[in-house]
Amino acid sequence: MRKVAVVGAGMTKFMRRAQETGKELAWETAKLALDSCELTVKDVDCVVMGTAPDAFDMVHMKHEYLSDGAGAWRKPYVRGVLGGGTGVFTACQAWYHVASGMFDVCLAVTEEKMSSCLPHPQGAFVTCWDQFTESPLGTSLLWFFAWEMNRYMTSHGITEREIALVSVKNKKNALHHPCAQLPGEITVDDVMKSEIMAWPVKRLDVSPTSDGAAVLVFASEEVAKRITDRPVWVQGVGWCLDTMYIGQRDLYYPKYVEYAARMAYDMAGIKDPRREIDIAEPYDPFSYKELHHGEGLLLCDKGEAVRLLVDGETQKTGRQPWCPSGGALGVGNAIAATGVMKVAELFWQLRGEAGERQVPGRPRRGVAQAWGDEMQVGTVVVLGV
Amino acid sequence: MSEKIKSWPGTPLGEKEIKEKRILVTEWQPNLKYAWDTGAGYGRDFAELKKGKIVGTKCNKCRRTLLPARLFCEWCFRTADEWVYLKDTGTVNTFSVAYTGTAAERLKVPRIPALIEIDGSGGVAIMHLISDVDPWKVKIGMKVKAVWKPKQKREGAITDIDYWKPI
Numbered sequence: 001m002r003k004v005a006v007v008g009a010g011m012t013k014f015m016r017r018a019q020e021t022g023k024e025l026a027w028e029t030a031k032l033a034l035d036s037c038e039l040t041v042k043d044v045d046c047v048v049m050g051t052a053p054d055a056f057d058m059v060h061m062k063h064e065y066l067s068d069g070a071g072a073w074r075k076p077y078v079r080g081v082l083g084g085g086t087g088v089f090t091a092c093q094a095w096y097h098v099a100s101g102m103f104d105v106c107l108a109v110t111e112e113k114m115s116s117c118l119p120h121p122q123g124a125f126v127t128c129w130d131q132f133t134e135s136p137l138g139t140s141l142l143w144f145f146a147w148e149m150n151r152y153m154t155s156h157g158i159t160e161r162e163i164a165l166v167s168v169k170n171k172k173n174a175l176h177h178p179c180a181q182l183p184g185e186i187t188v189d190d191v192m193k194s195e196i197m198a199w200p201v202k203r204l205d206v207s208p209t210s211d212g213a214a215v216l217v218f219a220s221e222e223v224a225k226r227i228t229d230r231p232v233w234v235q236g237v238g239w240c241l242d243t244m245y246i247g248q249r250d251l252y253y254p255k256y257v258e259y260a261a262r263m264a265y266d267m268a269g270i271k272d273p274r275r276e277i278d279i280a281e282p283y284d285p286f287s288y289k290e291l292h293h294g295e296g297l298l299l300c301d302k303g304e305a306v307r308l309l310v311d312g313e314t315q316k317t318g319r320q321p322w323c324p325s326g327g328a329l330g331v332g333n334a335i336a337a338t339g340v341m342k343v344a345e346l347f348w349q350l351r352g353e354a355g356e357r358q359v360p361g362r363p364r365r366g367v368a369q370a371w372g373d374e375m376q377v378g379t380v381v382v383l384g385v
Numbered sequence: 386m387s388e389k390i391k392s393w394p395g396t397p398l399g400e401k402e403i404k405e406k407r408i409l410v411t412e413w414q415p416n417l418k419y420a421w422d423t424g425a426g427y428g429r430d431f432a433e434l435k436k437g438k439i440v441g442t443k444c445n446k447c448r449r450t451l452l453p454a455r456l457f458c459e460w461c462f463r464t465a466d467e468w469v470y471l472k473d474t475g476t477v478n479t480f481s482v483a484y485t486g487t488a489a490e491r492l493k494v495p496r497i498p499a500l501i502e503i504d505g506s507g508g509v510a511i512m513h514l515i516s517d518v519d520p521w522k523v524k525i526g527m528k529v530k531a532v533w534k535p536k537q538k539r540e541g542a543i544t545d546i547d548y549w550k551p552i
Contacts, residue, residue, distance in 0.1 A: 013395035019408060020396060028394035036390060058415060123488030132427050133453050133543045134512055138487055143498040146481030154479070154525050179393050198483035198498075212395065243459070247452070247500050247510030251479060 001099040005224035005231035006091075006383065008037030008217035009344040014181040014332030017115035018211035022057065025213040026069030026111040033215035034071075034107070037227060044217075045103035047072040049079040050090030050110035052335040052372070055124035057116050070109040083128070084285065084372020085239070086110070087214070087339015088379035091368075092237040094218040095381075099234075104220045111213040112334040121209050128374065130244075142206075144375050146198035148251040149288040153200065155252035156303035158291075160200050164191035165309050166287035167204050167329050173316055174326020176356035179341075181332030182208050191287070205287040207327075212334035214341045232350045235365070236270070236382035238263030244374045257296025257369060257378035264367070264380040265298070273298045277382075278363035279349055280320060281342035283370045284327040293369055294322060296378065321359045324349060339370035339379065346383045426455040429468070431541040437533050439471045441506055450506040472504035473531035474552065482520040495520050501529060501549055516548035528552050 010032030012018070012025050020028070034040060047070050049063045059065045063079035070077070082089045087110050094108035114121040125141045152158065165188060174183035186204065194203040224231040240259035243249055261273070270276045282293035291305035299320065300308055308314050314322035325331055325345035328338050346366035348354040365384040371377065402408050423431055426442070430453055433440040442451045442465035444458035450469065457464055480499035484492050497520050500510040515523060517532070529549040539545040 010390065011393070013393050013397060015395055015397035017398040017403070018395055019398050019402075020394075025395065032390065032394060058413070120489040122485075126487050130453075131421050132423060132431070136542055136544050137498070137512060137514060138496070139498070139512070140483060140485050140487050140489070142485050142489075143481055143483055146483065147479040147498070147500055150481060150525065151479040179395070195484075196482070197485050198481045199495075201481070245453070245509075246512060247478070247502070251500075 002101055003221040004095050004098040004234045005219055005221065006216050006234065006347050007219045007224050007228050007231055008033045008039065009215065009347045010036055011179055011214035011337065011341055011344060012212045013179045014210040014212040014334050016181065016208060016210065018113065022062065022111050022113040023066050023069030025113065025211065026066050026109050029213040029215045030069065030071050030107060030109050033217050037217050039105065039217060039227065041071040043105050044071055044075065044107045045105050046076040046097055047107045047109060048090055048093045048097060049077065050086040050108070050336040050340065051079065051112060052081065052083055052086050053124055053128065055117070055127050056112065056114045056121050066111055071107055082239070082373050082377050082379060084283070084335055085339070085370045085377040085379040086336040086372065088343060088368055088370035088381050089239055090336065090340060091216060091343045091381045092239055092379060094216065095234045095237050098218050098220050104223045106218040108216045108218060108340065109213070110215070110336040110340040112337050113211045114209045114334065115211050140198065142198035142201055144246070145286045146201045148292070149200050149286065151251040152288055152292055158303070158306050161188050161192060162306045162310060163288045163291065164188045164205070166284065166290045167191050169309070169315060170284060170290070170323050170327040170329040173324055173357065174330025177326045177331050180326050180330055181210055183326060183330050201286060207285045207329045207333035210332035210334035212332065212337045214337040214344055216340055216343060216347070230351050232347050232383050232385055234381065235384045236264035236268030238380040240378050241373060242376035244376065249376065253302055254292055254296035254371065254378060256376055257293055257371065258298060260378035260380040261297045264382050268382045268384070270382065273367070274300065277320065277365055277367050278361070279324060279346065279359055279366040280322045281325060281327070281345055281366065281368040282322060283342070284323055284329050285333050287329065289371065290322060290327065293371060297367060297369055297380070316357070316359055324354070324357055324359050342368040342370070343381055343383065350383060350385045427453065430454045434543065434545040435539045435541040439473055439503060441469050441471050443467050443469050450509050452503060452506050452509045452511060471506050475501040475503045475529055475549070477515070477523065477525055477527045477529060478502050478510045479525055480515060480523050497523055499549070513546060514548045515550070517550045523551070
């Protein structure tokens, strides 16, 4: 397989509600990403689209609706959907389009417009679950996370206050992100006092719903070396789906993330991810998820992520910063676009272009991860310079 | 951030713009209706629930119970070997005290959704609700028993079990 580089990136602000339509968001971002590497739509050989459930917009087959904004017409075009795992998977998908030798330049466009769904986009999820054994119970999306957080806390003896530190860290990191929706200086007490949504999940443990888009430009080695002297290489990709029967897997540990990570690390030749990875962007739609996913990414032992957090090792200036972007908790969570926002953060960090968010010590390798489908898919990308 | 990017696209809107109708929107409320066939696996499940019994299937090769009952084992990819009756008691695997409903609307009285490991299944859990208990006294590991709806009110659905109650 051929070497593949990320050569350009762009994103919109993440917002509770955007005035722009989905395709306007997609267009502005695709244009921005292409401009950032001085390519035009004519240089693009194929387009991959990532956008999560159609039910958010109730525009069925919304990849068609978004296709002109994605620059897809008269080009090979395909959409991959893995729910919340879609964004990082879109990067995997772009990678194999180019690595296969079929295309030299692939535009990876992700877009989400959640605000169209009234009164709240959470209602759209009722059509995602088993229509016989789950939805009839009046199921709420938050139950799944509450169950998992409770199981995770109880299995390892972790407290809600410790987990709250993730929200504190990420919202603070997001203060320096120009596209952030919910940055802020908050305290553990603020999290603890915030409204109980579905105990143990409290309002400040949850990322917001967002509108936004994020785009990456992928290129073959030959093209990448011609157009930039700072390509960021895709070193590994992985993805894995676990059982949809939630009562059949133990929620305390995301095994599917581990499988996806092992696939990506094998490809990248990484033997010890704790030492060989400089920065990580685990998916953090909920505060506990950053810890849970960090363990699945084999960045520490099971139950130990909280120790890294409390000791400051995952802070921006720590040994291995986690979510230096500010994550979904701080930047916002435009589902599919969040995954690409995380890959874009690695791209900017590894090129030393992250401005005030730049982590010290010239990071050379990073991992980004997303999670979704019926809360049991892991998608992983390793980038390096 | 990338030095080449000076301004970031996107125009955030607030409540004000929408309430004061400063932006134009088009609304649509779909009226959709579906009838889903339960299939052979769930069909038997629900027929048994109507009788007040919880049933599963077994894969003798993987030595595990399939619950909710289904016709094939997804791991060894064979037809399930037999139907087994399980108890209507179980253990709380995990739970939540939920103040939000399906569309994130707020509930005054919290619900207690839980994963309940069904006795006799070897630790396989189903999704259901706990009730008739102070929510803050529920614990992982607590034993619970199904409270069935009265016979005439059962319709062959997961909701034929009204809720689960600590024992």
